Structure formats: structure tokens, C-alpha cells
Amino acid sequence: MGHSHRGNRGKREILINVRPYEKRIAILEDGRLSEVFYERPDSSHILGDVYKGVVNAVLPGLQAAFVDIGLDKAGFLHVEDVESRSLLDAALRESARHNDDDDSEEEDPRRGGDTEGKPIDQLLKVGQEVLVQVTKEPIGTKGPRLTMHLSFAGPFLVCMPGSDFIGVSKKARDPQHRRALKRMIRDLKSPECGYIVRTNGLNESEAEFGKQMKILEAKWESCKQAAATNPAPARVHKESEASETTLRDYFSDDVDAVWIDDRIECGIVVGYLKALSPDKVGKVKLYTGDDSLFDHFGIEEELEKNFQRRVQLKRGGYLLIDKTEALTAIDVNTGGKVRGRDQAKNILETNLDAAWEVAKQMRLRDMGGLLVVDFI
Numbered sequence: 037m038g039h040s041h042r043g044n045r046g047k048r049e050i051l052i053n054v055r056p057y058e059k060r061i062a063i064l065e066d067g068r069l070s071e072v073f074y075e076r077p078d079s080s081h082i083l084g085d086v087y088k089g090v091v092n093a094v095l096p097g098l099q100a101a102f103v104d105i106g107l108d109k110a111g112f113l114h115v116e117d118v119e120s121r122s123l124l125d126a127a128l129r130e131s132a133r134h135n136d137d138d139d140s141e142e143e144d145p146r147r148g149g150d151t152e153g154k155p156i157d158q159l160l161k162v163g164q165e166v167l168v169q170v171t172k173e174p175i176g177t178k179g180p181r182l183t184m185h186l187s188f189a190g191p192f193l194v195c196m197p198g199s200d201f202i203g204v205s206k207k208a209r210d211p212q213h214r215r216a217l218k219r220m221i222r223d224l225k226s227p228e229c230g231y232i233v234r235t236n237g238l239n240e241s242e243a244e245f246g247k248q249m250k251i252l253e254a255k256w257e258s259c260k261q262a263a264a265t266n267p268a269p270a271r272v273h274k275e276s277e278a279s280e281t282t283l284r285d286y287f288s289d290d291v292d293a294v295w296i297d298d299r300i301e302c303g304i305v306v307g308y309l310k311a312l313s314p315d316k317v318g319k320v321k322l323y324t325g326d327d328s329l330f331d332h333f334g335i336e337e338e339l340e341k342n343f344q345r346r347v348q349l350k351r352g353g354y355l356l357i358d359k360t361e362a363l364t365a366i367d368v369n370t371g372g373k374v375r376g377r378d379q380a381k382n383i384l385e386t387n388l389d390a391a392w393e394v395a396k397q398m399r400l401r402d403m404g405g406l407l408v409v410d411f412i
Contacts, residue, residue, distance in 0.1 A: 047292045050282065052305070053329045054298035061282045062335055069335045071399045073282055082107075082170045084275030086186060086259055088268040091164045094157050101160050102179070103168055106269035109179030113168060115156045117183035119198065165268045167259075175405065177361070186259075188252045191287065191313070192237025192244065193221075195252035197259075199230030207235045220245065226253050244313075280308055287316065294320045297329040343401070349393055353386035357397065363406035366394055370412060387411045 049064040063071040075081075087105035091113075094101045101118075102110040160166070172181035188195045202221050204214045217238070221231050224246050237245070255273060262272035275281065283305065287294070296302040302322045309317050323329045330336040341347070347355040356367040368390040370382060394409055 086273035111182040119184035196230040201230035203232040205235040349389040
């Protein structure tokens with residue numbers, strides 16, 4: 037291997053491997069694989085997509101509704117995710133405006149307001165058209181999870197149409213810095229949208245924020261236009277491709293390099309970054325080695341290991357991972373090393389190793405839903 041950059045602690049690299057039938061994106065932290073994403077041409081990822089849907093069932097017992105968004109299975113909308121000020125009405129009227137009241141502290145922008153405490157059947161009716169966003173992909177027999185609290189994420193900001201909330205990542209601890217950021221955002225933003233400043237954006241300039249707001253608010257505008265012209269059910273916004281989303285969420289100052297093994301993809305990424313962070317374009321590197329990109333960085337082997345039922349732990353123990361429709365069960369085992377007086381210490385070490393490995397496997401395998409871990 038012999039990568040000098042592997043010595044950098046706390047550094048991150050992004051690898052994009054383009055194959056005829058799929059694109060694979062790996063995040064490396066300190067030279068070790070931490071996350072991997074797949075994008076296939078025929079893939080039906082809908083996370084983050086926005087739909088104009090029709091309520092086809094309201095269930096007071098569950099405090100939830102089912103919404104037809106044009107897929108095989110209806111989406112699930114819980115009362116907590118219902119917005120009483122309909123963004124669809126705003127889209128159809130093109131005139132939603134909210135009062136620009138004084139700086140709000142860190143109350144949750146997605147809870148309460150005039151929906152708090154109201155039962156679902158007072159908020160939604162069967163046949164009603166709603167604008168919803170997918171927050172969880174459909175899995176097995178379950179349809180997608182939906183919310184009426186729309187949000188569009190950029191690298192530095194999250195835009196929330198129909199809200200006046202301004203929040204700042206909790207990583208910004210200095211109250212003065214927080215206030216200055218909030219004032220800046222309030223001066224720049226449209227009255228129709230709230231914003232959260234992400235951790236990556238804490239040191240960005242006013243010009244950068246302004247540029248990104250234009251991009252995010254343009255997404256909301258095109259969403260409104262599509263909602264006003266398309267009959268329900270219809271998709272009115274498609275989330276970005278995996279590579280764009282990954283760069284948006286992971287490409288911060290601590291990224292050393294983005295390695296891409298395809299010239300066309302490299303050009304697309306450079307174009308995307310030029311519009312977004314021109315100063316970071318130099319970190320994008322075209323990989324032209326003889327080995328495949330993932331082999332060169334030693335992660336092909338790690339990927340193969342990680343998708344087996346048995347996962348070895350570093351001090352001799354191992355995990356057994358069994359996935360069913362209802363849940364994922366993870367069994368922690370010590371292997372053959374527990375003997376004699378050190379038994380308690382060995383069990384503790386194995387459980388600690390397992391806790392780290394389970395967190396890593398959850399990211400790598402994109403595990404969700406119910407997870408049962410049987411520690412020793």
C-alpha cells in the first residue's frame with residue numbers, strides 16, 4: 037500500500053468507483069472504511085424525494101395516515117410529521133409569507149406549533165392532497181415513511197420551506213458566534229424558508245451562504261411549480277444522485293481527497309464543486325492506477341468480509357449477524373479465548389470490541405428498524 041496520507045489522523049478520503057452496472061462510494065477515515073453507498077442505474081432510491089400525494093386512510097387509533105404517492109405501497113405519515121399550514125396550498129397560491137419575528141433559540145423547528153396535541157382526524161381528511169417528503173425508504177412489506185415538514189440540505193445549510201426557524205449546529209458553542217450566524221442568515225433568507233446552519237458551514241462567508249440559499253430556494257420553487265401543475269399522486273422533486281449527496285454531506289475541510297476512477301464522473305464532480313466550493317476543486321483526483329480503485333486502497337477485501345454472516349472482532353471474538361423482515365439480530369461471541377482468571381476482563385473486552393463493530397456494521401450495511409444485540 038504505502039500511502040503517505042494514511043498517516044494523517046482524523047483525515048477523510050472519499051472514493052468513487054464507477055462500474056457499468058453501479059457506482060460505489062466509500063468513505064475512508066484514517067485509511068479505514070467507515071461507510072459505503074451504492075447507486076445503480078435502475079435503483080429506486082426515493083429517500084428525500086418530494087411527492088404530491090393523496091390521503092387514502094386516516095387512522096385515529098394509530099394517530100397516523102396512509103398517503104398514496106403513486107408507488108406500490110402507500111406511505112405512512114405520523115401525526116408528529118403533519119404540518120397544519122399546508123405547503124401544498126402555498127405551492128398552489130404562490131403567496132405563502134410568514135412573519136419575520138425575532139431570533140428564536142433552539143426549540144425544535146419540527147415539533148409543536150398549531151398541530152401540537154391535535155388528533156390526526158382534525159388535521160387530515162381522506163381525499164386531501166398533501167405535499168410530503170420521504171424520510172425512510174420502503175422495506176419489506178412496509179411502505180415509505182413520510183413527513184410534511186419538507187427540508188432541502190446543502191453542504192452548509194438545511195432549508196426548511198414554510199418555517200421561520202433559524203438554528204445553528206450545536207457544535208458552535210460560542211453564543212456570540214451563534215448570534216452573528218443567525219443574524220446573517222435572517223438578513224439573507226427568503227421569508228418563506230427557515231434554515232439550520234450545519235457544522236460544515238460554521239466558518240463560511242456571507243457570500244457562500246447567499247449562493248447556497250439561491251440553490252436551495254430554487255429547489256423549493258421548482259417543487260412548488262411541479263406541485264401546482266401535476267395532478268396527484270406525482271413526484272415533484274427528485275433528491276440528488278448518491279455521489280452528489282455524499283459530497284454534500286461529507287465533503288468538509290477535513291477531507292484530504294476525492295478519488296474517482298472515471299473521467300466523465302470526475303468532470304461531473306468538478307462541475308458540481310465549482311458551483312459550490314471552488315476552493316476545494318483541487319482535492320478531486322482522477323485515479324488511473326493499474327489496480328482497481330477499491331483494491332488499491334485495500335477496501336475490496338474489507339467489503340467482502342463485512343457482508344458475511346460472521347464478522348471477526350480484533351481481539352478474538354466475533355459477531356453473528358442474522359437479518360429477518362422484522363429485525364436484525366446480532367449475537368456477540370468470545371471465540372475460544374475465555375479461560376481462567378481473566379474471564380471477566382476478556383468478556384468486557386469482547387463486548388467493547390462488539391459495540392464499536394456493531395456501530396460500524398450499522399453504517400456499512402445501512403441497517404435500520406429494530407436491532408437486537410445480545411452482548412455476553
